[in-house]
Amino acid sequence: MQRSRIFGPLGLVWFLLTLAVIVYATRLGLLLSPPEATMGNVARILYYHVPHSMLSLVFPYVNFGASLAYLYWRRRDPLKALTADAIAISAAEVTVVYGSICLVTGMLWGRVAWGIWWTWDARLTSMLLLWLLYVSYLMLRKLSSTGQAHTLAAVLSVFAAIDVPIVYMSIRWWRTQHPAPVFGGGPDSGLDPSMKPAFGWNVLAWALWGVFLLAMRYALERRKQQREQDAALQAIEASLEMAQ
Amino acid sequence: MSYLGHVLVHLRKDLQLEWRSRDSVNGMLFFALLVVVVFSLAFDPTAAMSRQIAGGILWLALLFASTTALNQAWTREQRNRVLEAQRMAPAPPSALFLGKALSNLLFVAIVEVVLAPLFAVFYNLHAVGQGWLMAAVLPLGTWALVCNGTFFAALGLRTRNRELLLPLVLFPISIPALLGMMQATTAILTGAFEPGPWIRLLIGYNIAFTAACLLLFDTVLNAE
Numbered sequence: 001m002q003r004s005r006i007f008g009p010l011g012l013v014w015f016l017l018t019l020a021v022i023v024y025a026t027r028l029g030l031l032l033s034p035p036e037a038t039m040g041n042v043a044r045i046l047y048y049h050v051p052h053s054m055l056s057l058v059f060p061y062v063n064f065g066a067s068l069a070y071l072y073w074r075r076r077d078p079l080k081a082l083t084a085d086a087i088a089i090s091a092a093e094v095t096v097v098y099g100s101i102c103l104v105t106g107m108l109w110g111r112v113a114w115g116i117w118w119t120w121d122a123r124l125t126s127m128l129l130l131w132l133l134y135v136s137y138l139m140l141r142k143l144s145s146t147g148q149a150h151t152l153a154a155v156l157s158v159f160a161a162i163d164v165p166i167v168y169m170s171i172r173w174w175r176t177q178h179p180a181p182v183f184g185g186g187p188d189s190g191l192d193p194s195m196k197p198a199f200g201w202n203v204l205a206w207a208l209w210g211v212f213l214l215a216m217r218y219a220l221e222r223r224k225q226q227r228e229q230d231a232a233l234q235a236i237e238a239s240l241e242m243a244q
Numbered sequence: 245m246s247y248l249g250h251v252l253v254h255l256r257k258d259l260q261l262e263w264r265s266r267d268s269v270n271g272m273l274f275f276a277l278l279v280v281v282v283f284s285l286a287f288d289p290t291a292a293m294s295r296q297i298a299g300g301i302l303w304l305a306l307l308f309a310s311t312t313a314l315n316q317a318w319t320r321e322q323r324n325r326v327l328e329a330q331r332m333a334p335a336p337p338s339a340l341f342l343g344k345a346l347s348n349l350l351f352v353a354i355v356e357v358v359l360a361p362l363f364a365v366f367y368n369l370h371a372v373g374q375g376w377l378m379a380a381v382l383p384l385g386t387w388a389l390v391c392n393g394t395f396f397a398a399l400g401l402r403t404r405n406r407e408l409l410l411p412l413v414l415f416p417i418s419i420p421a422l423l424g425m426m427q428a429t430t431a432i433l434t435g436a437f438e439p440g441p442w443i444r445l446l447i448g449y450n451i452a453f454t455a456a457c458l459l460l461f462d463t464v465l466n467a468e
Contacts, residue, residue: 071463132416139412144403148467152399155460156413159392162452163417170420170445174427 011215018208025201033198042112047198049105051206053127056098059210060130060164062091063137067157070150082225085150088157090217092137094210099131122175129167133160250335254343261320262351268313272355275312277362279305284366294367299429302363303422307389310352311411314393317348318401327401331465341461345394352386373435381432381439384446385425391450392417395457399464421449 029047036043066088073081106124107117118124137160141153245253262268283301287293321327330340363369371378393414400409424445431439 074463129416129419132419136413136416140400140403140409143405143409144400148402151463151467152403155399155464158460159417159453159456162456163420166420166445166449166452170423173441173445174423 011212014208014212014215018205018212021201021205021208025198025205028198028201034194036195039113042109045105045109047202048206049102049109050199051203052098052105053102054203055206055210056095056102056127056130059091059095059098059214060134060161062214063088063095063134063157064161066091067154070154071158074151074154081150083222085154086218086221086225087214088154089141089221090214092134092141092153092157093217094214095134096131096138097213098206098210099127099134102127103131120175122171125175126168126171129171130164133163245335247336247339250339251342251346254340255346258344258347259350262347268316269351269354271316272309272313272351273358276305276309276355276359279308280359280363280366289367291368294369295372295433296430298363298367298369298433300426301367302359302429303385303425305359306352306356306386307415307418307422309355310348310386310389310393311414313351314348314390314397315407315410317344317394318397322401337462337465338458340465341394341398341457345391345457348390348394349383349387352390353383356382356386369433371433371435373432373439375432377432377439377443378429380443381425381428381446384443384450385421385428388421388425388446388450388453389418391454391457392421395461395464398461402467421446424449 025047029044033044033047035041036046066084069084070081070088073084103124106127110119111117137153137156140156141149144152280301283305287297289297318327321330331337393410396414396417397406397410400406400413403409424442428439428442428446431437431442
């Protein structure tokens with residue numbers, strides 16, 4: 001029985017590189033970059049919050065692509081389909097982790113900057129709905145039996161992908177009809193050049209970390225699949241011996 | 245037999261089953277009535293305030309009620325292994341889905357017809373905006389709930405805890421549609437803003453998800 005190694009040399013190099021970049025980026029963000037003009041040091045959470053929110057909008061695409069690939073290969077090439085499914089669940093879990101971090105750090109910042117933990121602003125609401133969609137995806141995977149969890153989850157992922165643009169548009173309409181009382185422009189309304197290196201390094205750091213998490217989770221899921229296959233094979237062999 | 249013929253046979257079968265027992269319509273009706281009463285007690289609204297909140301309460305009552313009925317929609321087919329026979333039948337699987345969804349649409353529509361006058365009485369309602377637009381919002385909103393609801397009920401059919409799973413999967417996906425129907429209804433009742441964009445949102449949502457349901461139902465039915 002052959003097993004893929006979870007933590008190969010490439011993984012180790014990647015992990016160490018990621019750690020180094022995270023340390024460097026955090027140092028840049030927390031210590032070296034200048035304090036923001038109006039918010040001072042509070043704004044430094046931007047270096048942590050914004051990369052996570054950006055990346056939690058990237059991993060859903062990975063999940064959707066892998067789910068489509070699963071549905072395509074399901075009957076044609078089951079082994080490739082299992083690979084795609086392992087990518088899909090890893091991406092969904094990383095999405096939920098990054099989305100949670102984005103929501104929690106956003107609340108922390110909002111408490112200080114706006115005086116409230118939460119407001120039903122367009123961006124906050126659509127981020128929360130994205131998070132809810134992927135939590136429901138994980139719930140479905142947890143509750144469905146092993147034989148069909150892959151297919152059902154892939155179908156739900158397609159539904160979520162159709163839902164996301166509709167959510168985005170509807171929340172924007174909703175909030176333009178009832179204007180929200182508070183919202184300062186995001187970082188895209190202009191970032192001071194002195195803050196750009198810290199921001200860029202943080203995006204890179206958390207992207208590397210996200211890919212690392214994804215790869216680890218993928219390796220784990222592959223092992224789980226292999227174990228299930230071995231168990232199924234043993235069961236078949238045992239039943240054959242019984243028959244003799 | 246043509247595709248339409250298959251759909252009509254499935255529809256007739258579901259209507260006949262429901263006519264003999266009348267379980268889901270009666271259950272939904274009483275459940276929705278209870279939700280309306282409980283909300284009315286909870287908020288104790290004045291006429292002006294009830295216009296503001298009635299759209300939301302009406303659709304929440306219908307959402308909860310239809311969830312309870314949708315959970316039962318496919319269990320009927322599991323009795324005597326009817327669903328296995330359906331899977332082997334040469335008829336297109338999406339016709340089975342469409343028949344089931346249309347019958348559910350009819351059941352929820354019956355509930356709406358009975359519930360709407362009661363609702364107007366309990367909440368002391370009369371529309372300030374264009375009341376006739378409700379004739380577009382009600383069927384569009386109901387189809388948005390029922391189409392995806394029927395699909396996800398089939399999706400959760402062979403899972404553990406399927407009664408729990410349906411709302412967990414259906415509600416997050418339905419949030420834009422719920423927002424659309426609630427906003428459109430509130431706009432019609434209060435006349436404060438235009439319901440037009442929300443009705444268009446519902447139409448777009450229905451087209452996108454009806455297509456997705458029809459295309460993917462085969463996959464879900466034969467998920468093993």
